[in-house]
Amino acid sequence: xxxxxxxxxxxxxxxxxxPASDPGRYTRLQKRYLKLREDEFDAARLSWLDATxxxxxxxxxxxxxxxxxxxxxxxxxxxxxxxASLKACLGQTKSTGPHASSNCAGLTVPLD
Numbered sequence: 001x002x003x004x005x006x007x008x009x010x011x012x013x014x015x016x017x018x019p020a021s022d023p024g025r026y027t028r029l030q031k032r033y034l035k036l037r038e039d040e041f042d043a044a045r046l047s048w049l050d051a052t053x054x055x056x057x058x059x060x061x062x063x064x065x066x067x068x069x070x071x072x073x074x075x076x077x078x079x080x081x082x083x084a085s086l087k088a089c090l091g092q093t094k095s096t097g098p099h100a101s102s103n104c105a106g107l108t109v110p111l112d
Contacts, residue, residue, distance in 0.1 A: 003043070007036050030073045034081055037070060041085035041106045051102065058101035061089050085109040 010032050019026040044054040060066045071090060074083060089106035092099055099105075 003036075003039070010036060027077065031077050031081060034070070034073055034077065034083055034086065038081070038083050038086045041089070041104075041109070042111060044101075045107055045111060055101040058089075058104060061086075062093060062098045067093065082112070 010029060014026070014029040014033055017026045017029055040057050043049050044058075049057070061070070067090060070086070074087065074090075078087070085106035087106075088109055089104050092105040
């Protein structure tokens with residue numbers, strides 16, 4: 001799947017980039033990473049993923065460490081990006097706790 005290859009390529013680059021020595025590149029990679037995460041919700045809404053695959057991808061948002069990393073990146077760069085679905089999912093988790101992928105508030109955000 002092309003998305004998976006793109007995701008891991010950006011994730012690997014982000015992991016290997018030192019924000020202190022190359023802050024511009026690090027910022028660009030963080031923004032690309034956040035957009036990829038937002039794109040996951042579009043793929044789920046458009047039924048490009050089956051329910052099992054979406055559940056696996058969505059489960060990452062319920063893990064505290066991943067959620068904290070994403071929330072930190074949104075705090076730094078989220079105003080520059082349209083991340084309505086991602087923010088809805090994280091907000092739902094914060095307010096009501098873990099939720100099923102099929103009941104995720106991020107799926108109710110209309111497509112542009």
